[in-house]
Amino acid sequence: TAREAPAPFRVALVTPGSIADAAWNSGAFTGLNWIHDSLGVPVSHVEARTPAEQEEALRTYAEQGYNLVFGHGFEFQGPAERVSTEYPGAVFIITSGERVQGNVAPLIFRLHEASYLAGMVAGGVTKSGMIGFVGGVELPPVREASEAWVAGARAVNPQVRSRTTYLNNWDDAALGREAARALIRVGADMLHHNADAAAIGVFQAARETQGVYVFGANADQAALAPAQVLGSAVIDLPRAFLLVAREVQGGTFVPRVESFGLASGVVQYVPNHALDSLVPAALAARVRAAEDSIRQQDGP
Amino acid sequence: MDPMAVAGDVLVAAVGIATPLALAATGEVLAERSGVVNLGIEGAMLFGALGGAIGATVAGSATGLGVGILAGVLVAALFAAVAIGAGADQIITGTAVTLASVGLTGTIYRQFYGPAGVGLSLPTLSPIPIPFLADLPLIGDALFAQPVTTYLMYILVPLVWYLLFRTRPGLAVRAVGEDPTAARAAGVSVRLTRAWAVLAGGALAGLAGATLVLAQVGTFTERMTAGRGFIAIAIVVLGRWNPVGAGLAALLFGLATALQFALQAAGLDVPYQFFLMLPYLLTLFALAGAVGRGQAPAALGKSEG
Amino acid sequence: MRSNLRALGIGAAALLIGLFLLAVGLELAGYDAGAALAALWDGAFGSWRAFTGATLVRAVPLILIGLGFALALRGGALNIGAEGQFYAGAIAAAWVGVHAGGWPAWVALPAVALAGLAAGALWMLLPVILKLRFGVLEVITTLLLNFVAEALVSFMVQGPMQEPSGIYPQSAPIVEAARLPFLFGSRLHAGFVVALLVALALAWVFARTWWGFRLRALGEGPRAAEVSGRVRAGRMLAVALLWSGALAGLAGAFEVSGVSYALYQNLSPGYGFTAIGVALLARLRPSAIVLTGVVFAALEAGAGAMQRDAGIPAVAVYVVEGVVILVLLLGDAAARRQASRRAVPVVDGSP
């Protein structure tokens, strides 16, 4: 799209992993495409896996005059702070970031609020009283999700026991499956994850075992195992990205801690309605109530 | 819970994890016995996985296995053309082939299923219990109630052993790997023999990749082999360049990995990183305990100018 | 000389043909090949900034690790555990760097470098012992220890070395005094100079010293070297391997003190493996390792630019990288074959 502007508005995204993970990174890439389509601005994307590459990517985008740069993960906070002092003209948005500094601002998703709701469902539905969580790498948002999931389950059933397994890997689906199967072996019948592509193996393990159910993360993952996914803790990354991009383009953006929880609608717990029959009505009502009260607390 | 049952389940997992490793390692034994280190098997496995996924999407699991094998052979052919045909360094060639494979599988996958399109979920091969044997205590399920790919592994490992140590082509392969000059003096074509060995190794790596998809995860993800090719190469050394040894080493590694997850799932209060180290440390101890003393084929890795 | 030129010409021709095929492939896949290759070039060499900040910065660990790999392989030992030794060096360097508060830079910087060297060598100790004591091949022990090192870093950044807030899986930043100075006002840190010095030193050791010569003899004819009575194979290999680990550890230390300023989990994009290619393509010659190190680094730097500026997806960029390396290899093989028309013994006595 040709626009008559001296310096065209441009948006860049740096992801820490492949955008084909059907979760964290793919959501961000979709967000970038939304920005391109809705605002008609040029966009660019780079995958950068190491701290050095990440800093270099941010710096190069700023150097090239990109106005808005998304660093997709807490790990971009430090590099962005270092780079931003040299390029005050660019806005750096760090998803899951920590704090505001200059023109660096975090975009926080309280996914754990949705994971808490997922945990409640799990706590109510579990027959064995044991739930399991598979994490990719033990990052802060991953740990928060895992803790909220357990807390949610215990809120419904204080007797619930839980186990957590880490893979140290985001790509290895076969390993994800083995981790899930090991959890199932010790009795877990409700599984949740935050392991990106590796989690596909978790869904597979659930599909293989009668009576085991699983909760998606980051995106609505019901399609991965329609008969086993009870619900997903979802981040509507595209919506959040677009929101920020509009502000920055319009010149109204003020660096701040932008945090999205259930109240914003950007983070949601999306039940798989095909399996509604498995969730007792009373439990569903309790989950809805909890959701409302969290929204209330979040609320403006 | 019944400890016997838990142990049995861990063994089931161990054999499952070991199957693709043993297949790939057996293929690599063949290549290395001919004097060729093929680091491209990581790429061949990845292509085998993608081939398995595409084949199974189009025409079912059996086709998936076939396409996976074919894909592995094609990757090995690229490796062979550069490393054996042109005589380029084997290690760099293997690395480059793997790098290109990571990219190509990703690109092809996105062409088929969309840039962010997972959603692909294939039916996996279900375990086939073998009558009577599957009822054995402890090991019955682990060894005899597995998907067909595990039984293929049971057949292929001794078959490759037989090929290498009891047939003339196998003798030629070993001669070329030990002493190309002597082999040439005996009338063996060094390059041709190596090419065949590498292609056969590629077929097994492809099968290993297809196994990951069709017997385990039921879908393809980018980089899903996650370094299994390199582990397979370690297993070759651990198994002393013998298919049967490699099969056992793969089992050991599978067991250590299964144990690792079992321990994490047991909820012990130990940093999980120590469990992650377990398979590798265990292997190291096995090596120190005299298992790993072996002699590499004398001409291993030396390209033929 | 004439035949060298001819060999160079043939190598260059193979390269051009390969690049042309690559361009055709990119066009067929629906990408703009011209833009992609231009971005590859620009990202690596296009500007002073790119050349120093993207290419040479990456070249530092590749050169150091490549030199260490070459050192061991000259004596016939394969160290494929540089990745692990790199992490060991990074852990030690970060630890020293974080605790170097109040030290002057001339103390802190050498301390960081020494910590890296020592930790890299230490990480090599187990393979050396297993090799000398039990005859276990170093190929496999060094490889296995890579995985252990990765888990260890993960533990460190979430356990004893985690930053003070205890939230993020990274260490606290190292103090200013422990950060390597930049060269010529670019992002290139002083570790580059050290890498060049190490290359020079190693070139001298290989070409001029008695030790370097005996090491090479051991690598090329282990039995004859031992029978000659000049070489105690075990000791010599141990020294070479420990230095090899130390150099990889130094690379890790420089990555922390020159680039990342803190310990992170995925500090290395696989430098330890890429550097093997760097060393082998250079045929273990230190001066050539500097060159191939820069070439491989340029390729990685250019890869980023291809995504950024030409919109080639990361996965397709891997294909380009892989193919460029294969093309380099083919060019090199063609050139070599041309140059070495000198016959090799057809059937000699060497078994």
Next chain:
Amino acid sequence: MLLTLTGISKSFGAVQALRDVDLAVAAGEVHAVLGENGAGKSTLMHIADGLLPPDTGTVAVDGRPVRFRSARDARGHGIGMVHQHSTAVPAFSVMENIALAAGWAVAPTRLRRRVEALTERLALPLDPSLPASTLSVSLKQRLEIIKALAAEARVLLLDEPTAVLAPAESEELFRFVRRFTQGGGGVALITHKLEEALAVADRITVLRRGAVVLSSPRSEVTAEGLTTAMIGGSLVVAPPAVPLRDGPVLVQCEGLEVRGDGGRGLRQASCTIRGGELVAVAGVEGNGQRELLRAVAGLTRPFRGLLEVARPVAFVPEDRTTEGLIPSMTLTENVVLGVGRAASWVTGRGVRRVDWSAARQRTAELADRFDVRSDGTEATAGSLSGGNQQKLLVARALERRPRVLVAENPTRGLDLQATAEVHGRLHAAAAAGAAVLVYSNDLDEVLVLGDRVLVAAGGVITEAPAGIDRVRLGAMILGQGGPDAE
């Protein structure tokens, strides 16, 4: 004609190894090929065996021109070759090596039986299951011969087959060769031993510097004529040096016991060698002499007993391309390795440096003095002909100015002139005050060389009486109850 080579030329870089050479092998005939080291004999055989393509010229089998692309093609035309150096795969067993060469099936029990039958028929016994790497050089040679014969060849190319055989073994071989030619086969035989050529050949061709200088039926040549043709003049033999009397004791052993490979070894040795003495050891392979020499050279540690050896010691191993030289390294580098840091070109303290130009210069001098023919000091040792490799090894050992010099089969594969030169050098070293200890499997050489003769039998070393003759020495090495080679 079974095999006809016509107008063969071949160059390696600047070296022209063969120049318009003709050679024909007829059915029922032994055609001996003689020539000094580096004359091009092995190269010619490699061309006949399909391992090397000729630059010009043709190869014909049964009168029909053929073009071999590999040894396999040559095998297909009934050509078999025994290489000068072992081409056995070290990690393979004897029978696997034979199966590889002969194209036999490898099922172990059947293979073993087949190999046993063959070795029995050939009267060349060899344990089928021994790994080739553990064989002594002479047993490796035996394996070479068995390999070539197993493939049912009609033409046998034998490249110095007897260089490392004991006299009795050589006689066995020639009995076999005669049977082979009587059965219609043809043989090309390379040897440096004139009397062998004269004894078994029907026709003799002499190569010098890559060209044929003589080719006639056996009946028309004499030993003198051959010698003149081979070296282009008459043999120069250094006058034997006067043995030094009452030199200091440089080697002393007492009740020495050394463990060998596979259980056997040195069981008992007591000896004293003084400076100025040249002591030769006679013995059949595997009777302890190898262990004795290697212990004196400092390569193996004695198991029991006393051993005192003056330093420095220099050692010339029999296996020249794995234990002696490093084939991929240059002549200079091999010399530098052998001489060590005692040499003038290793300088500096702490970090010792090598002055390569000094080393090159010295290597060039050595090559010149010992007549090592090569492409220059920067040629690789692997590109030298076998005899020239040996000369380089000896030159390098002497360059150390050893007080004790130990040599195993030091003239193996050397031509007449070179053999005479090496003998001269060994004597000269002794005359200069060194203690020289030599093992040779050639009894004549032992008798010619040794001031004193030691006999190894059954792992026990005894001294032969002064003035012993060949027959009695032969009896001593076999007859005293010692284990045979096999």
